[in-house]
Amino acid sequence: MARYDDKPVPRGTSRRWEVILADDERARASQRLRALDVRAQHRTLRQLSEDDLARIPLLPEGDRLGRYQAYIDLHDPARADFIAEGSEVVKPGQRMVAKADVDREVWDRLVEASHEVVGWRRRRSA
Numbered sequence: 001m002a003r004y005d006d007k008p009v010p011r012g013t014s015r016r017w018e019v020i021l022a023d024d025e026r027a028r029a030s031q032r033l034r035a036l037d038v039r040a041q042h043r044t045l046r047q048l049s050e051d052d053l054a055r056i057p058l059l060p061e062g063d064r065l066g067r068y069q070a071y072i073d074l075h076d077p078a079r080a081d082f083i084a085e086g087s088e089v090v091k092p093g094q095r096m097v098a099k100a101d102v103d104r105e106v107w108d109r110l111v112e113a114s115h116e117v118v119g120w121r122r123r124r125s126a
Helices: 014-032 034-040 043-047 050-053 104-118
Strands: 072-073 094-100
Touching: 034 043, 043 104, 050 072, 050 104, 072 104
Parallel strands: none
Antiparallel strands: 072 094
């Protein structure tokens, strides 16, 4: 018996292909890298706990950054908390973190760790 994807595509509208695409997207999301997976490659991540790193998902290669959204480029700690223009795409091997995917406390620790790596002063609390 032929598999579903070996059968010819029927004429007219068919929602069968949408089901397959949705399954592929779920599979890619479950395989998404976390900061914990690349901890040894980035000085910024060495200052965070394993619990924090497990809660930081990295953007997959080829994803387009959202316009006016905040991101951190782990390869360039000086770009911590930059705002995307919307035309940028995550390049192969590039490690990006979206502010929208991370808790506020973890994001603040990540930005502070990036600033410490670069040598910028800490913000004084009022």
